[in-house]
Amino acid sequence: MNAKQTVFVDQYTDGILDPNKEMEYVVKDGGHIVANTTPGCWGPMITPALKGGHEVTKPVFVEGAEIGDAIMIYIKSIEITSFATASGNDKPVDGRFNGDPFVAAICPVCHTINPETVIKGIGNTAIHCKNCDSDITPFNFTHAYTIAFDDKKSVGLTLNKNAAEQVAGDGRKFMCTPENSIQNPIVTFAPNDMPGTMARIRAFLGQLGTTPARALPDSHNAGDFGQFLIDAPHDYGITEEQLEDRTDGHMDINRVRAGAVLICPVKVKGGGVYLGDMHAMQGDGEIAGHTADVAGIVSLQVRVLKNMQLDGPILLPVEEDLPYLAKPFTEQEKICANQLAKQWKMDEIEDLCPISFIGTGANLNDATTNGMERAANFFDITIPEVMNRSTINGAIEIGRHPGVVTVTFLAPESYLDNKGLLDIVKEQYLL
Numbered sequence: 001m002n003a004k005q006t007v008f009v010d011q012y013t014d015g016i017l018d019p020n021k022e023m024e025y026v027v028k029d030g031g032h033i034v035a036n037t038t039p040g041c042w043g044p045m046i047t048p049a050l051k052g053g054h055e056v057t058k059p060v061f062v063e064g065a066e067i068g069d070a071i072m073i074y075i076k077s078i079e080i081t082s083f084a085t086a087s088g089n090d091k092p093v094d095g096r097f098n099g100d101p102f103v104a105a106i107c108p109v110c111h112t113i114n115p116e117t118v119i120k121g122i123g124n125t126a127i128h129c130k131n132c133d134s135d136i137t138p139f140n141f142t143h144a145y146t147i148a149f150d151d152k153k154s155v156g157l158t159l160n161k162n163a164a165e166q167v168a169g170d171g172r173k174f175m176c177t178p179e180n181s182i183q184n185p186i187v188t189f190a191p192n193d194m195p196g197t198m199a200r201i202r203a204f205l206g207q208l209g210t211t212p213a214r215a216l217p218d219s220h221n222a223g224d225f226g227q228f229l230i231d232a233p234h235d236y237g238i239t240e241e242q243l244e245d246r247t248d249g250h251m252d253i254n255r256v257r258a259g260a261v262l263i264c265p266v267k268v269k270g271g272g273v274y275l276g277d278m279h280a281m282q283g284d285g286e287i288a289g290h291t292a293d294v295a296g297i298v299s300l301q302v303r304v305l306k307n308m309q310l311d312g313p314i315l316l317p318v319e320e321d322l323p324y325l326a327k328p329f330t331e332q333e334k335i336c337a338n339q340l341a342k343q344w345k346m347d348e349i350e351d352l353c354p355i356s357f358i359g360t361g362a363n364l365n366d367a368t369t370n371g372m373e374r375a376a377n378f379f380d381i382t383i384p385e386v387m388n389r390s391t392i393n394g395a396i397e398i399g400r401h402p403g404v405v406t407v408t409f410l411a412p413e414s415y416l417d418n419k420g421l422l423d424i425v426k427e428q429y430l431l
Helices: 161-168 171-175 225-229 241-245 331-343 364-379 383-392 413-418 422-429
Strands: 004-009 025-037 060-062 070-080 084-092 117-119 127-129 139-149 155-158 198-200 204-209 261-265 271-279 296-305 314-316 352-360 394-400 404-412
Touching (some): 060 296, 070 204, 070 271, 084 161, 084 171, 161 171, 225 241, 271 296, 352 364, 352 413, 364 383, 364 394, 383 394, 383 404, 413 422
Parallel strands (some): 004 025
Antiparallel strands (some): 025 296, 070 296, 117 127, 204 271, 261 314, 314 352, 352 404, 394 404
């Protein structure tokens, strides 16, 4: 395979991350990935031909990455290209899926599985089966909005009925849906339940990671959404043990934004870096289940870290996004600590740096346990130590409800040095 210094990605999966498929894109260790990403969540959710709930980029093979290594991903830039989008709470439509509406949509009339569709008009009955012309959407909104963005992509405003219907009439144009994307634009539904609401924009990636060790629907490559696959009746049903093959690339953590560094496990040769599901904004938890999905241009740089033996991702957020207790200490704070040490006749003070471990699970309690276990296993320390450090020098923060968290704490430099991460962390936080 001919590795390139920079690869430009504009091809997408059918919703399945399959480690058995040859990767079409190959990038050099230290090289760059530039991608035009498609909107996530709702567009794919009303496009039954997509089998994963999202439409992420085809994975990129990173030269030199072997199973057991890690791939460090520098998020250089994220730029929204959409002018508008739509989102809201979802409700599956009975009779239009086999076990999971994200994965196995079925036409209720001709019973075709994952059929192709056509758009006829606007509104929530506009998605029709190409085979028999019946209304086929597997999801509808319970409460939803259409939101437009200013030219600088700094502020959004939810639209009234007339404006939402104007956007719906030319959905692919307003959403800037990439040419090779097959998803139906969600603005077609023209939702307008809360017009006139302002929102600040801060873009991030809901999907960024490496290819799992077994074929998984992209939105289910996580410990919470992956629960839907356990004993599922469709082609991608798995056991609870097989869910360990996930890489947690679907995180919906709003701190995965420009300037952050994500360190991902390699569970297949070449790693298979993929991305998508860009959001214009999201509060912690993505509590509505969905947020404002947009198309955009993303620039990444990748670097292979040998023999890291990660189970899940590690995040180095931008300093602004760190919990207050996990921010690097100032020089004045260090002076105060040294004075305390002299007062108590102590010789040593730990040098500390921030680090965040991603944990996922069926619920937030399980996700927290998973994140703490990953931290303890990585540093070869006890879970009670992780608990204490996260309590006085960090925080447990919700990425996505129901089951994605970050376990963040200040770790001793000796721990990071032993794992080959000290220089990386110091570079991120200018220490």
